[in-house]
Amino acid sequence: MTDPTVEEFARDAEAWFAENTPADPGFMLPLTFMEVGEDRQFDFLRDWQRKVYEAGFLGAAWPAEYGGGGLTDAHQKAATRAMRNAKAPIFLNAIGLNWAGPLILDTGNEAQKSAYLKNILSAEDIWCQGFSEPDNGSDLGNAQLKAVRDGDDYVLDGSKIWTTQGNYADHMILLARTDPDAPNKYAGLSFFLAPMKIPGIRTQKLQKLTGEYGFTQTFFEGARIPASTLIGGEGNGWKVAMRTLEYERGARGGQAGGYVSISPDMMGVLDLARQVERDGAPALDDPVLADQMLDHLMDMHALSLGNERRRLAPLVEDHPTALPMMAKLEFSELFRAVSQFALTLLGPKAAYYVGEPNSADDGWWARSYLNAFSATIGGGTSQIQKNIIGEHVLGLPKTR
């Protein structure tokens, strides 16, 4: 059987999503994979991911021997476009699909690839991430959770925080300290693909700014994990973690496809601006609001132009890494600013929140704005991103 062309695949995907995208389940679905706070949300989204995977529209570009579709990125992009057009729900297994998966594909050994990749795609195994600790957030290199070698195992003691879907997860990508006496803090770190459903690991839900759940604090008390779950070799954890963050920040490719969050797009906020009235006139007749709308529009368009510019070598020669390194900072800050602007547009109705029948769009923009901080803080705060850009792109001295 020959592979379908991208056009054929796109047609199939359009048809499939038109047919299979589920109707409103009658309860609120999370905007992002970080707000999966109820069992019914979890079950619904897990079923959905499995269904899409089984239809061939997730992981289309991952190798067939590990459960992928064996096709190209262009195929997967076409499928992702189709799900967006159909306004399909998000995929919940974000950390598996976008960070752990590409990492294992690129740097894992054969046994790890065979063991994990297919179940990431099917959502059979849910993945979470153990990077931040209560006392070590932006200073990730100072992570203190202990992993002590004992025979064929490592014994874990300590705590991780902001563990998305920690209460549901089967595996965790874990940054732990294997050598407290290493010459510098980075050299003492190692990276594990740790099992979660074992004795000695316990999670506690955290309520978020939006009022929803979805994060846990995760406690490790003498939990034993096999040494075979180490990836990248002992003492190389920092390097592996940095690579993982590149997947997370969109600076490196290999993700399985689809989307794991719903963000306001350019049209969404413009639609809102065209619909709402202020002082009895269309909001965009107000020159102040029109001016602000234009600034946001230009910023949003600059971001998509920047993505296209990355491919034009003469236009990125001066600072080849600048555009990918800026992406996370720019996207997350824009998402926050645009959501906040939407609340400005709403005027008196900005007083309402999710669940209130008198609210506009069921409080979508209020939740979107508060949720936006997950991206300006998570994955390295915007301030850390500015340090990285300042140091790695502009060559400024390190901040200590």
Added chain:
Amino acid sequence: MASAPDISDRLGRMGLSEEQADLMRVAAEFCREQSPPERVRTLIDDERGYDPAVWRQIGELGWCGIATPEEHGGAGLNLAEIVPVAEHMGRTMMATPFLVSTLAAEAILAGGTDAQKSHWLPRLAAGEIVGTLALGEAGDQMTALGTAEDGGAMVSGRATLIEHAAAADIIVLAFTQSGTARLAILETERLPEGALRRERIIDDTRRAYELTLRTFELPAANLMPAETVTAARERVELAGALLHAADMVGGAFRVIDYTADYLRTRTQFGKQIGSYQALKHPLVDAFVGYEKARSHLYAAAHSYGSASGRPGARNDMSGEIAVRMAKAQAERAYAFAADRAIQFHGGFGFTYDCDAGLHRRRALWNASRHGDARAQKKKLAKLLF
């Protein structure tokens, strides 16, 4: 949510032509060699304000005639091909009548008679002569009060902010005749003594003059047809916005680079000052602003064809929208970068010797030409909302 008409197909698209890529390399080297910082300083004290030898070389390189049709001695390409040239002139703060002379040629191309095009365009395209613009700044009053024997106009009044007028051979001059807007090609060799007064402008890398005329005769052969005036003015406005956006994006790059260099070398409290986030983060903000403006610039350069009425161009507004966005974004980026550059150089930043000040002044000049950000956004709101 309900959905309103999609505007994304009216926005500029990214692209780069082979000509642009080639010109980028050549222009980068040329501008670096011909406009090093010490040369910029020397020319500030020079009355003419630019180096005629460099101008001759620019002519020989064919850059003045990129957008001039082949029948008039040019290369017949899209004007946007020279965006990289303007960008690198901005990076090196080059003192040159290149932009304004190019725009004068655009005015004649869009508004001149066949005879005027044949006479002036080949010489402008070759860089043999310098053209400039007096299209009517705020407060200008230039009026034709009588008719000359050959049907020409006798004009009186005042025009301001005419770039490089003292060195220019021709001025494309706006005036009103019986309430109608007109354009003419004024030959400066016929100007009486004292007609031009050098104005003190904020940008010392450029020159501008006030022109005062008293019943000055513009021969009929030099008047552009009244019906082409609007087209010519619109063409110059958009081309001018594009090229000045390029100049500003170039300037923003350099002033950020210049400041980063200082933050790496200057030490206070025993540390390089670039290690302080109070300086590092705003410089990154400036850099991000620059990168965004550059994306808009090259989208404008790629989409400009659709605004210039060329054959095969998309018959839509995306070129105009892209150019106006680029001008507005470039102004914001350059102004912020240069403003912070002055501050971050501390006491040295307050001296005339620091290039940050030259950049801030150049940014203000560029912003004021062919519509500032406010004017661009006002038009964008009309085009998009």
